[in-house]
Amino acid sequence: MSAALLEVENLSKHYPVLRRGILLQRQTAAIRAVDDVSFRLQAGETLGLVGESGCGKTTTARAILNLVTPSSGAVRFEGRDILPVFRKGERSEVLGIRRGLQYVFQDPYLSLNPRWTIGETLREPLRIHWPEREAEWPTRIDALLRMVGLEPQHAWRYPHEFSGGQRQRVGIARALAVEPRLLILDEPVSSLDISVRAQILNLLAELQDGLGLAYLYISHDLSSVRFISTHVAVMYLGKLVEMAPVDALFAAAGHHYTRALLSAIPVPDPGAAQSRIHLQGEVPSALRRPTGCPFHPRCAAALPVCRSEEPALIDIGPGHRLACHNPA
Amino acid sequence: MAPPLLSVEGLQVQFHTRDGIVRAVDGVDYSVGRGETLGIVGESGSGKTVSSLALLRLVPPPARIAAGRVMFEGEDLLAKPERELGAIRGRRIAMVFQNPATSLNPIYSIGSQLGEILRWHEKLDRAAAEARILSLLDLVGITDPATRLRQYPHELSGGMKQRIGIARALLCNPALLLADEPTTALDVTIQAQILDLLADLRQRLGMAMVLVTHDMGVVARMADRITVMYAGRVCETASAATLFSAPRHPYTRALLESMPRIDHRYTGPRQLLPTIAGRPPGLLNPPAGCRFAARCPEAMAECRTTLPVETVVAPGHSVSCIRHGSQGIAA
Numbered sequence: 001m002s003a004a005l006l007e008v009e010n011l012s013k014h015y016p017v018l019r020r021g022i023l024l025q026r027q028t029a030a031i032r033a034v035d036d037v038s039f040r041l042q043a044g045e046t047l048g049l050v051g052e053s054g055c056g057k058t059t060t061a062r063a064i065l066n067l068v069t070p071s072s073g074a075v076r077f078e079g080r081d082i083l084p085v086f087r088k089g090e091r092s093e094v095l096g097i098r099r100g101l102q103y104v105f106q107d108p109y110l111s112l113n114p115r116w117t118i119g120e121t122l123r124e125p126l127r128i129h130w131p132e133r134e135a136e137w138p139t140r141i142d143a144l145l146r147m148v149g150l151e152p153q154h155a156w157r158y159p160h161e162f163s164g165g166q167r168q169r170v171g172i173a174r175a176l177a178v179e180p181r182l183l184i185l186d187e188p189v190s191s192l193d194i195s196v197r198a199q200i201l202n203l204l205a206e207l208q209d210g211l212g213l214a215y216l217y218i219s220h221d222l223s224s225v226r227f228i229s230t231h232v233a234v235m236y237l238g239k240l241v242e243m244a245p246v247d248a249l250f251a252a253a254g255h256h257y258t259r260a261l262l263s264a265i266p267v268p269d270p271g272a273a274q275s276r277i278h279l280q281g282e283v284p285s286a287l288r289r290p291t292g293c294p295f296h297p298r299c300a301a302a303l304p305v306c307r308s309e310e311p312a313l314i315d316i317g318p319g320h321r322l323a324c325h326n327p328a
Numbered sequence: 329m330a331p332p333l334l335s336v337e338g339l340q341v342q343f344h345t346r347d348g349i350v351r352a353v354d355g356v357d358y359s360v361g362r363g364e365t366l367g368i369v370g371e372s373g374s375g376k377t378v379s380s381l382a383l384l385r386l387v388p389p390p391a392r393i394a395a396g397r398v399m400f401e402g403e404d405l406l407a408k409p410e411r412e413l414g415a416i417r418g419r420r421i422a423m424v425f426q427n428p429a430t431s432l433n434p435i436y437s438i439g440s441q442l443g444e445i446l447r448w449h450e451k452l453d454r455a456a457a458e459a460r461i462l463s464l465l466d467l468v469g470i471t472d473p474a475t476r477l478r479q480y481p482h483e484l485s486g487g488m489k490q491r492i493g494i495a496r497a498l499l500c501n502p503a504l505l506l507a508d509e510p511t512t513a514l515d516v517t518i519q520a521q522i523l524d525l526l527a528d529l530r531q532r533l534g535m536a537m538v539l540v541t542h543d544m545g546v547v548a549r550m551a552d553r554i555t556v557m558y559a560g561r562v563c564e565t566a567s568a569a570t571l572f573s574a575p576r577h578p579y580t581r582a583l584l585e586s587m588p589r590i591d592h593r594y595t596g597p598r599q600l601l602p603t604i605a606g607r608p609p610g611l612l613n614p615p616a617g618c619r620f621a622a623r624c625p626e627a628m629a630e631c632r633t634t635l636p637v638e639t640v641v642a643p644g645h646s647v648s649c650i651r652h653g654s655q656g657i658a659a
Contacts, residue, residue: 052515163607193371194542198586198601209598220516227588227601247595264520265590266545270568272591278524279517282485 003079004040005214006064006101006182011037011073013056013063017287031286033059035238037073038313041231043181046208046215048229048246050222050261052283056238057218061184064216065103077101078181099129102175106187108167112159118145118170119155125177144173149203165196169203176207184216189224201227222265226250231319234258237286237294240313244320254316254327257295293325301326331402333536334383334504335359339396341375341382350611352391353379354560357638360504365530365537367551367568369544369583373608375560376540380506383538384417385410401503419449422497426509428489432481439477442496449500464495469525487518494525498533505530508540523550544587548572553644556580559608559619562638566645576641576652579604579620616659618649626651635659 013034016027034056041047049057063070066086075082077100085093105111112121122141130136142152148169159167168188175183185204189197201224207213219225225232226246233243234255242255253259260277281298284290290297296306303326313323341353353375360366370376381387383398383405398405400421405413425431433441439461446457458477465473468491481489490510497505507526511519527550530537539550547554548568555565556577564577575581585602588594606623609615615622621631634656636648650656 052517165607194544194583195371195586195604196607198588198603201588202600202603205598205600222516223588223590226590226592227594230595245595247593250590260517262590264516266520266523266543266549267591268544268548268572268584268587268589270548270572272548276520276524279521282487282518283515 004076005043005078006041006216007074007076008040008060008064009038009074009076011060011063011075012071013059013068014071029287032238032289033286034063034070037235037238037240039233039240039243041182041214041216043214044208044212045230046217046228048225048232049216049218049235050220050225050232051235052220052261054237054283054286055235057235058186060235061103061186061216061218064184065098065101067103095129099178100180101182101184102178102180103184104168104171104175104186104188107191108164108171109159109191111171112167114159117156117158118150118162121159121170122155122174122177125174129178140177144177147176147207148173149199163196164192165199168192168200172200172203172207176211179211180213182214182216184218186218187220188217190219190221197224204228222262234261237283237289239294239323240321241295241323242321243313245318248317248320254320254322255295255324256299256301256328259328260298293323301328330362331399332359333362333364333400334538335397335399336379336383337397337399339379339382339398340394341378341387342392342394344390344392345612348612351614352560352611353382354611354614356396356557356560356562358555358562358565360536360538362503363530363534363536364553365539365551367547367554368538368540368557369542369547369554370557371542371608373559373611374557376557377508379557380508380538380540383506384421384423385413386417415449418445418497418502419500420502421504421506422500422502424490424493424497424505424507424510427513428486428493429481429513431493432489434481437478437480438484438492442492442499445496445499460499461495464498465492467498467529468492468495469521470495486514487521490514490518490522491525494522494529498529498535501533502535505535505537506540507537509542510539511546512541512543519546526550544584556583559614560611561619562648563620564645564647564649565638570642570645576645576647577620577649578624578626578651582625617656630656633659 011034014030014032017029018025019028037060051057062068064075082097085097119141122144123137126137141155145152145154150169189200217228229246232246232249234241236257242258260279263277279298292308293306293311296302305325311323311325313321316322336358339353339356343350343352356379368376382393442461443457446452446460462473465476470476470491511522541547551568553567554571556563558579563579582604604623609619617632617634618636621627634650636650636654636656638646638648639654640646641653648654
């Protein structure tokens with residue numbers, strides 16, 4: 001296997017739960033927001049990271065960039081162990097990594113400075129990363145705007161003058177400013193209307209083909225994941241429970257949670273005879289995490305062993321990994 | 329043929345702003361039969377929520393209902409005095425809101441806020457109200473209802489709060505339930521549970537439902553008939569089966585095609601999604617002819633000058649598009 005662009009190894013983010021005593025505070029428990037997550041992403045590919053609210057998908061993405069400090073684990077980008085670089089905090093080295101790895105946020109309303117013109121917003125990453133290339137900034141900003149389907153004159157406008165879809169285009173342009181190899185896209189189309197969503201998904205697809213980008217695409221919307229991803233990883237309560245090439249995952253999911261997730265999506269076809277798997281109950285609180293397999297209390301196929309032993313993520317087919325004692 | 333339970337005729341809702349009149353809902357017609365579920369779909373700003381709030385005259389200022397009739401059980405709700413309408417809201421027509429976290433009052437217990445409705449509408453005493461609430465909480469699948477009565481909204485999960493919201497709407501046995509994006513705020517597995525619950529309840533109680541949503545998957549699963557709205561007007565109304573198998577309006581078709589599908593393979597050579605170029609028009613000075621003309625791949629010169637009139641093109645199927653069999657009036 002060729003060296004991966006991004007390798008995440010045993011990444012964890014635990015939050016201590018503290019109880020204040022008379023003099024000291026004691027740690028009484030830990031919320032395992034991200035627990036022992038490992039995956040690889042090759043150049044030019046898209047890994048869809050899916051799961052429901054609170055499963056740890058956003059925390060995973062932020063931990064990769066050290067936006068939240070991981071509790072343990074390693075992240076290798078282009079073969080280089082990057083978490084120690086962030087910890088050391090040598091500015092030029094940190095910037096070097098950030099140039100390769102950029103983040104697009106979910107809500108373009110909140111992630112653009114309302115008092116900056118679009119041009120100023122796009123100039124900021126150039127000012128930080130390419131100070132010595134100031135002469136190129138104006139042409140780079142024009143090119144970025146064109147790249148995302150906007151016009152150079154949009155540089156003079158403010159975020160409030162744009163629609164949600166256009167704002168997300170600006171967010172993507174900003175991330176592309178310094179020629180990254182990997183974009184982390186955190187629910188980039190969730191706040192958009194259906195017709196605009198298709199435009200942005202197409203834009204992401206075209207940019208990927210044109211620039212050879214890799215994406216880590218985080219979403220709870222499985223239909224957009226199917227469209228954009230080459231591989232999909234499913235998270236539940238901080239754990240990666242299944243990972244597979246996209247078609248394999250949608251056709252032959254092995255984990256009962258993945259199957260329930262897929263069958264829960266309403267398909268836009270009234271005739272579709274969807275065999276629905278009815279999941280009982282709700283995702284338990286991360287504080288009261290079940291023993292053994294975190295999914296066992298809601299799983300119809302749970303065995304006694306599921307209650308006591310946590311299943312390991314093992315290979316079950318080409319690129320297909322599964323953590324389940326009693327696969328479907 | 330018996331008259332429908334609800335019929336909305338020529339409804340217009342306008343927002344009077346400093347810049348002029350925004351025509352958020354501009355001549356909308358639809359009807360709902362007894363026990364029927366009508367899905368209203370559209371994107372943000374299509375007027376789907378405002379038109380459903382207007383049924384109960386719940387549009388907030390500066391919005392104003394400018395024209396139209398809302399016939400319900402033989403009476404025009406828009407012409408009724410406020411007092412009499414108050415006896416219909418929450419009793420004959422009840423609502424389920426999008427965000428269960430904000431539609432419940434955080435400072436009252438579940439029992440007290442649900443009890444208030446029964447005391448107000450049904451003049452039930454405490455014990456009778458509590459018995460009724462308990463039976464409804466049980467009906468919507470809430471475990472241990474007696475404990476929930478004394479709990480506050482913050483103690484409950486999102487899915488549980490939406491179940492309470494549904495129980496609240498059903499307290500007085502409404503003939504019609506208005507559900508505005510009832511599952512949008514929920515995770516997909518919880519959404520499936522709530523949709524199952526709504527489908528089951530409507531079957532058991534025989535109530536009619538107007539389901540407002542942007543999610544084509546949700547209406548495909550829930551609705552008998554579907555109305556598609558765009559920029560304050562109705563594009564097309566048809567049975568769910570017809571709308572998905574033989575949509576006529578170019579907007580309906582484009583909307584359906586633009587959605588990625590979980591049952592389609594996108595691997596291999598890159599496939600792009602069919603998209604609708606541009607975005608919906610502003611409703612401050614909406615275009616004269618068809619609202620969709622500027623984005624429509626089939627538009628003719630006439631579309632920009634003629635306002636299409638919703639015309640029946642097949643039994644149970646009506647369309648507002650002069651390219652697809654509708655009449656039009658010169659704008």
